[in-house]
Amino acid sequence: MDFFFIYYYHYLAIFLFVLLISKRILSHPKNQPPSPPSLPIIGHLHLLKIPLHQTLANLSRRYGPVLLLRFGSCPVLLVSSPSAAEECFTKNDIIFANRPTFFALKHLSYNNNTVSTASYGPHWRNLRRITTIEIFSTTRILISSPIRTEEIRSLTRQLFRKSDQSFQRIELKSRFSQLTFNVMMQTIAGKRYFGKKMVDLEEARQFYSDIKEGFSLVGVSNLADFLPVLRWVDFQGLKKRVVRLQKRRDAFLQGLVDECRVRKGEKGETKITVIDIMLSLQESHPEYYTDEIIKGVIVVILAAGTDTTALTMEWAMSLLLNHPDVLDKVKAEIDIQVGHGRLIEDSDLTKLPYLHCVIKETLRLYPVAPLLLPHKSSEECTVGGYDVPAGTIVMANLWAIHRDPKLWVEPTCFKPERFESMEEEKEGFKFMPFGHGRRACPGANLATRVVGLALGTLIQCFEWKRVGEEKEEMSGGIGITLPKAKPLEAMFRPRRTMINMLSQL
Template sequence: MDFLLLILGLCLSWGLLQALVYIANRGKSNKVGKLPPGPRPLPVIGNLLELGSLPHRSLAKLASAHGPIMSLKLGRITTVVISSSSMAREILQTHDVTFCNRMSPDSVTAVRHDELGLPWIPVAPLWRNLRRICNVHLFALKTIDSSQHLRHRKIQELLAYIGKCSETRSSVGIGEAGFSTTLNLLGNTTLSMDLADPTSESAKEFKELVWQIMAEVGKPNLADYFPVLRRMDPQGVRRRTTGYNWRMFDVFDRIINDRLQVREVPGSVRKYDMLDTLLDLVEDKKEGMDLFLMKHLFLDLFSAGTDTTSSTLEWAMAELLRNPEKLSKAQAELEQVMGRGNPIEESDIDRLPYLQATVKETFRMHPAAPLLLPRRAGATVQVGGYTIPEGAQVLVNVWAIGRNLASWKNPDEFIPERFLGLDVDVKGQNFELLPFGGGRRICPGLQLAMRMLHLMLGSLLNSFDWKLEDGVTPETMEMGDKFGITLQKAQPLRAVPLPIKK
C-alpha cells in the first residue's frame, strides 16, 4: 500500500514533465527498431501496476498473452522479459557478451557494493580476478572436499536439535532451521566458526543483519524505476541498506582482526579455511585482493548463500509432505542405499538419484531467484526477431520457464520422476532449468550449494519420519509464495519430526 501511494504521489508531482519525456523517448525507441510485444504502458508509471505483489507470476501471465520475449515500461526503464528456454539460450549463451553486465538496483550502491560486489560489477579485470579467486581458491573441488568434515559436524548438530524436538513432539520451523544450519555451514567453511549460535550475541546480530539486508534488496524501490529519484532515496532503502552493510562489515572486521592477531603468534596453527586463503592473497599482494574487497566478497557469500539454500530446503520438504507417496519413495531409496537412520556423506549423493531428482524438481517449481539478477543490454541487438535497445533491463523469468508447457508435462505437479534418466542438470547448459543462472555470470558457489542442500535434505529424511502440524493435511497445506530477493513460502513450513521406525 505504501508503495502504491508513493507511485500515485509521484504521478501527481511529476506527471506533466514525465509524460512529455515519455512521449519524446517513445518516438526515439521507434527509430531503434521493433521492440518485443507487450502490454500498453500508462503515462509516467508505465506497466508498474501490472507487476503486483508477485511479479514472477504476473509476468508469466502477461507472457502467455504477449509471447516468450516481451517488453514493458517500468517507470522510466525499458524492460525485456524472457519466459522460454529458447529465448533464455539467446540471452545467456548466444548473446552472453552483450548481456553479461548487470542493472544494479539502487540498494546495491550502498557502500559501493555495485563497484566491488562480485554479482554486480561489470565484466572487467576486477570481476575476472574475483572469479579466479572463487574458482581456484574458494570453490575448487579440492577446497570443497577438504572441508567436508566441517559440514558433517554441522549436520549432526542440526539432527541433534531436531532429535530434541522429536522427543517432545514439538514442531520445527524448517526454513529457520535450514537458515541457521546453512549459515553455520558457510561460517565453518569460510571462517571456521559458527555464525548462528543461539547462545552468542554476535551470532544473533549477524543472522538478523543477513535477514534485513535481503529484505531491503528485495523491496520494490521507486528509485530503480525513476533514476531521477536516486539522489532522494524516497523510501530510504539505500540509507537502511548502507547501515546494515556497515554493521555487517563491523562483524567481519572483528573476525578478520582476531585472525590476524592469531597469525602473528609464533607457532600458531593455521585454519586453512577461506579466510586464511584470502589473507594470504592480501599479504602477498596477489589477485588485487585487499581487506575492503574481502569484506564485500563475504557480504555476497553470506547474503546470497544462506537464504537461497534454506528456502529451497523448505520448499522441498513442503512438496514432499504435500505428496506423501514422493516422500515415501525418497525415504525408501535412502533406506536401501544408506540404511535407515545412518548418516549421509557427501560421497553418497551420487548413489541417490531420486534425492537428486527431488532437488531438481524443487528448483524447477520454486527457483530461489525467480527472475535471476537483472541484466543490462550493452548494445542494441536483435533477439527472436525483435530489437532489444542498448541500456534496456533484461529479466529471465526462470519461474515461468520451469512452468512452460512446451518444456514440461504437467508443470504444476511435483513429479521428481520426470528427472530420472533425463540428462538435465543445473549447471547452466540446460536452459529449461536455470536456478543458478547461466553464461559467465553463473553462480560460482553452485557446487558447494548443491552439496549442502542434498546433505541437509537427505539427512532430515533419513533420520526422522515427518508429519504436518495438527489440523493441517496435505490437501489444506498453504503453498503460496512471497516475492523478494529469494522466493519464500508465504506461510513458513512447520513440521513435526518423529522417531524413525527401523
C-alpha cells in the first residue's frame, strides 16, 4: 500500500510539472520582441549600468527599437522609436495606462493613491480631472501668474544687490531650486521658504532633500522590486529608509494641510491655494477627499514641479553659456519685444518664440525624465508587430528617441533653430519630454512658463559668461531624473541698460 502511494504521488508530481511547462509554452507569445541573452533568475539585470538611459539606448541600437528585457521576474518592453511609442500611447493607451507597483513608490505615494501612481480607473480619472481642471487649467495658471512674477523678481533683486559693475561668480543650481520650491509652495500653501518673509528655512531644506531622496529610492535601483526573494531580508535596507522618509514627509504635508484649514476659517483671508481648493472639495465630499488624498495631490505637485523645473533651467543656462551666439540671439529678441523699461511678464512669452525654441531644444537634449515613468500592460497586445503579454512593464527611452540620427539632423548639437520651422503637431512622438497619452504630465504648461519667465528675466537683466575659458561640463548625474553631474556656476553682472530698472525693484 505504501508503495502504491509513493508510485501515485511520483507520477502525479510529473504530471503537474508537465502540465505547468505546457501551460507556459502554450501561453507564451508566439512572436516575442528581440531580446539579448539573459542569465537565470536575474534576467538582464547584469546588463544595467549607470547612466541607465544611455545603457538602454545602446541595447536598442544593437537589438532594435522594440526590445524585450527581463528584470528578474518582471518582463520589460523597451521602446526607443516614435512609431513604437505611438502604438503604446494611442492604440494601446488604455492597456498601458496602469503603473507597475514598486515597493518604495507604493509607500511614498500613500499606497499608490496619487495621480502619478494610481491604477487606471474611476479613482485615477477623478484625480486627473482635479489636477487638470482645478490646478493646471489655463485659468488657474493665469490666476497664479503674480506668484511666479514675484518670486522671479525676488531672485532678480537678490542677484542685483549681490553684484556691482564687475562680473561676480554665482552658483545657480541652488538658486533655481529655491525659486521653483517657492513658486510651488506659494501655489500650494501660500508660504515661501527662501528669501524675505520665509517661514522655516531648515524645514524647507529638509523637505526638499526628502523629495530628492524619494527619487533615488524608486525604480530599478531597488533590486527587491524585481527579485521578490530579497524583500524578506530588506535587501539594501530600503524598507527602513522608506519608512523614515515617509514619516518625515507625511508630517510636513499634514502640517501644511492643518495650517491651511485653520487659515481657511479665518475671516478676511482671500488666498486661494491648491490646499484651499482641496479642502473645499473635502467639505462637500469628506468621505472621498480625505487628508491622505489631499497630501497625495500635494506631494505629486511638489515632486514633479520643483526639482524637474529647476534642472531644466540649469541645463538651459549651461547650454546658453556654451553657445554665446544663441544667448545673444535670445537677448536681442527680448530687447526688441520687451525693451529695457520694464521686466518680462507672463503675457510676453508668446512674443518670444526663439526663447521657446531654446527651452524645447534643452528638453530634447536633456529631458529631465530620460526614461518616462514606467507603464504596465493590463492585457495582451501587439507593439511593432510583436506580441506583448499582460503584466509587462513598458519603458519609453526619450533619451534615445530625442537623439536618434534618423529623426534629427546633427542630433547631439544644440540647435534651437530646428524648432522654428517645426510645427507642434509635427513633433509627434519624436519629441515628448512630458510624456504622451492619458498619463502625460498635466503640468507641462506651467513648467514651461516658469522656465521661460525665469530664463527670460535673467537674460534681460544680466550679462552672463562662463567661469573659465573651458566650456561648461555637460555630463549627467545619477537618478530617475537627469541632474547635472557638476552644479552650474557662472559669472554675471547687470546690463547697463537695465541698471535703472533694477534699482527700482
